[in-house]
Amino acid sequence: xxxxxxxxxxxxxxxxxxxxxxxxxxxxxxxxxxxxxxxxxxxxxxxxxxxxxxxxxxxxxxxxxxxxxxxxxxxxxxxxxxxxxxxxxxxxxxxxxxxxxxxxxxxxxxxxxxxxxxxxxxxxxxxxxxxxxxxxxxxxxxxxxxxxxxxxxxxxxxxxxxxxxxxxxxxxxxxxxxxxxxxxxxxxxxxxxxxxxxxxxxxxxxxxxxxxxxxxxxxxxxxxxxxxxxxxxxxxxxxxxxxxxxxxxxxxxxxxxxxxxxxxxxxxxxxxxxxxxxxxxxxxxxxxxxxxxxxxxxxxxxxxxxxxxxxxxxxxxxxxxxxxxxxxxx
Amino acid sequence: xxxxxxxxxxxxxxxxxxxxxxxxxxxxxxxxxxxxxxxxxxxxxxxxxxxxxxxxxxxxxxxxxxxxxxxxxxxxxxxxxxxxxxxxxxxxxxxxxxxxxxxxxxxxxxxxxxxxxxxxxxxxxxxxxxxxxxxxxxxxxxxxxxxxxxxxxxxxxxxxxxxxxxxxxxxxxxxxxxxxxxxxxxxxxxxxxxxxxxxxxxxxxxxxxxxxxxxxxxxxxxxxxxxxxxxxxxxxxxxxxxxxxxxxxxxxxxxxxxxxxxxxxxxxxxxxxxxxxxxxxxxxxxxxxxxxxxxxxxxxxxxxxxxxxxxxxxxxxxxxxxxxxxxxxx
Numbered sequence: 109x110x111x112x113x114x115x116x117x118x119x120x121x122x123x124x125x126x127x128x129x130x131x132x133x134x135x136x137x138x139x140x141x142x143x144x145x146x147x148x149x150x151x152x153x154x155x156x157x158x159x160x161x162x163x164x165x166x167x168x169x170x171x172x173x174x175x176x177x178x179x180x181x182x183x184x185x186x187x188x189x190x191x192x193x194x195x196x197x198x199x200x201x202x203x204x205x206x207x208x209x210x211x212x213x214x215x216x217x218x219x220x221x222x223x224x225x226x227x228x229x230x231x232x233x234x235x236x237x238x239x240x241x242x243x244x245x246x247x248x249x250x251x252x253x254x255x256x257x258x259x260x261x262x263x264x265x266x267x268x269x270x271x272x273x274x275x276x277x278x279x280x281x282x283x284x285x286x287x288x289x290x291x292x293x294x295x296x297x298x299x300x301x302x303x304x305x306x307x308x309x310x311x312x313x314x315x316x317x318x319x320x321x322x323x324x325x326x327x328x329x330x331x332x333x334x335x336x337x338x339x340x341x342x343x344x345x346x347x348x349x350x351x352x353x354x355x356x357x358x359x360x361x362x363x364x365x366x367x368x369x370x371x372x373x374x375x376x377x378x379x380x381x382x383x384x385x386x387x388x389x390x391x392x393x394x395x396x397x398x399x400x401x402x403x404x405x406x407x408x409x410x411x412x413x414x415x416x417x418x419x420x421x422x423x424x425x426x427x428x429x430x431x432x433x434x435x436x437x438x
Numbered sequence: 439x440x441x442x443x444x445x446x447x448x449x450x451x452x453x454x455x456x457x458x459x460x461x462x463x464x465x466x467x468x469x470x471x472x473x474x475x476x477x478x479x480x481x482x483x484x485x486x487x488x489x490x491x492x493x494x495x496x497x498x499x500x501x502x503x504x505x506x507x508x509x510x511x512x513x514x515x516x517x518x519x520x521x522x523x524x525x526x527x528x529x530x531x532x533x534x535x536x537x538x539x540x541x542x543x544x545x546x547x548x549x550x551x552x553x554x555x556x557x558x559x560x561x562x563x564x565x566x567x568x569x570x571x572x573x574x575x576x577x578x579x580x581x582x583x584x585x586x587x588x589x590x591x592x593x594x595x596x597x598x599x600x601x602x603x604x605x606x607x608x609x610x611x612x613x614x615x616x617x618x619x620x621x622x623x624x625x626x627x628x629x630x631x632x633x634x635x636x637x638x639x640x641x642x643x644x645x646x647x648x649x650x651x652x653x654x655x656x657x658x659x660x661x662x663x664x665x666x667x668x669x670x671x672x673x674x675x676x677x678x679x680x681x682x683x684x685x686x687x688x689x690x691x692x693x694x695x696x697x698x699x700x701x702x703x704x705x706x707x708x709x710x711x712x713x714x715x716x717x718x719x720x721x722x723x724x725x726x727x728x729x730x731x732x733x734x735x736x737x738x739x740x741x742x743x744x745x746x747x748x749x750x751x752x753x754x755x756x757x758x759x760x761x762x763x764x765x766x767x768x
């Protein structure tokens with residue numbers, strides 16, 4: 109009786125949050141973010157959009173992780189200070205809190221650790237942590253917000269990256285059609301998309317692309333059965349560990365919102381999903397997908413686009429006469 | 439009796455919308471925008487934030503008219519394609535619909551006319567109208583929105599600039615403390631700010647900085663009583679009319695939100711409001727403001743900061759396999 113009541117209750121709410129059916133799937137639905145500290149998230153959002161964290165005053169986190177464009181810049185590799193051509197494709201910030209580590213080579217252990225990187229990278233924001241903090245410290249409204257969030261208005265880079273990470277943790281994308289299907293709405297995806305999902309599982313894609321983020325949970329070799337041909341000099345985990353066996357091991361990217369995060373791979377060399385699926389099949393799985401199979405898998409991948417974070421553009425407090433000025437052309 | 443009833447009625451609502459007291463002031467309050475076509479405004483917002491209107495796929499209208507930063511980039515001159523250093527300070531887009539013409543030299547007659555300029559300027563977005571339209575035309579969600587707004591999904595640059603202008607027309611900033619004071623709330627500004635306003639009027643600043651936008655209504659010579667010393671090669675209206683008497687005549691900038699739109703002047707050479715007020719007093723009015731006078735005028739100017747537009751960040755539709763890719767490094 110209890111069981112029957114439970115089933116009726118589950119059916120009546122329309123979604124089956126932890127049903128055996130979901131548990132059996134290699135992909136799990138994304139849950140909405142539950143921010144722990146709204147004030148910290150709001151401060152982090154301001155910092156994420158503030159180009160004064162760069163030497164030029166022109167580049168913000170949002171420049172390369174554009175939240176209008178799937179949290180990416182949709183470029184093969186990013187544009188940094190003085191139009192520096194970055195060495196690698198900018199990964200999406202959406203759902204990035206689910207990654208086992210940050211950056212393609214996983215050299216940052218978490219979002220906080222990652223957030224400080226681009227600020228001080230000469231080819232990205234080209235600033236230093238000290239200078240960035242100095243800018244913020246000169247602005248009374250920022251001091252007040254840091255005081256409110258951290259209990260101190262003596263700003264340090266740890267507070268800055270804590271706040272940015274707290275904001276980034278809210279950038280999750282539940283509500284995709286695929287998640288609706290996972291939760292029991294069998295009309296949420298069509299037959300082609302379902303066949304694509306079956307192919308995605310049967311051919312082994314889910315070996316790496318699994319879990320709630322459909323990736324992000326492991327480092328894997330790029331080019332298992334055939335070498336990956338690329339102009340990129342990136343060596344993956346090898347650059348972090350120095351171990352030969354880690355050469356060309358990269359963090360498996362999330363496939364959530366993959367429709368929005370083109371171009372693909374760490375070198376941005378695959379312009380379209382069809383290209384990416386073809387290459388993955390060939391070099392990772394030893395499989396030449398037919399045109400029909402490819403189209404079905406691509407159709408499935410597009411069901412992973414979730415509800416994008418709805419953000420009010422932050423209004424940034426003005427610099428003061430004491431704020432160090434940006435140096436875009438030095 | 440009628441008069442008395444009117445006065446009581448006006449006092450009872452707390453604001454005096456068209457009272458003789460306001461009419462006597464050289465500055466008028468800003469009224470909220472009344473968008474004529476919400477769908478066109480929403481489309482315009484998407485285009486304003488879409489970097490795919492640039493050759494690089496990196497620069498959008500919002501890059502230099504950043505709506506988080508007073509509708510400006512807070513740089514002396516802007517950064518364009520391949521980090522090109524622009525020749526002039528980026529004017530704020532806020533309240534720009536009130537300007538008699540657009541650009542510092544007024545070479546565009548209105549916002550629509552202006553909007554196409556940066557897209558095709560090799561030193562700004564470095565694209566062409568044809569290429570920008572081609573990108574939009576390749577994206578079904580854009581086609582659908584243009585169809586909805588303009589009745590046709592054969593996109594042309596006129597539709598693009600119409601939509602951007604419609605969005606920009608909504609970017610007004612009512613509700614400043616000074617406007618509250620103008621409307622009858624005598625506690626909205628303090629004694630120092632009021633004295634600053636009196637100085638602003640008495641010394642002649644309102645000769646040019648008047649009306650709802652506190653500027654934007656005329657072209658005036660930069661350097662009336664003393665030449666303006668600058669590294670900038672900009673010649674103002676002369677570049678448009680070819681008339682010698684127009685040399686160094688520039689559009690008077692709005693002082694609305696001037697606290698947010700530093701640095702100042704067409705060459706961005708005044709880093710702070712105090713600098714700008716000093717220079718203006720000296721070269722335009724032949725007056726050396728005392729430190730106290732300067733501080734009062736600056737205090738007044740800061741009361742002109744209005745409520746910034748509250749915008750939900752647009753989510754841009756993804757490119758398709760048919761969308762021409764950006765060329766950031768060509």
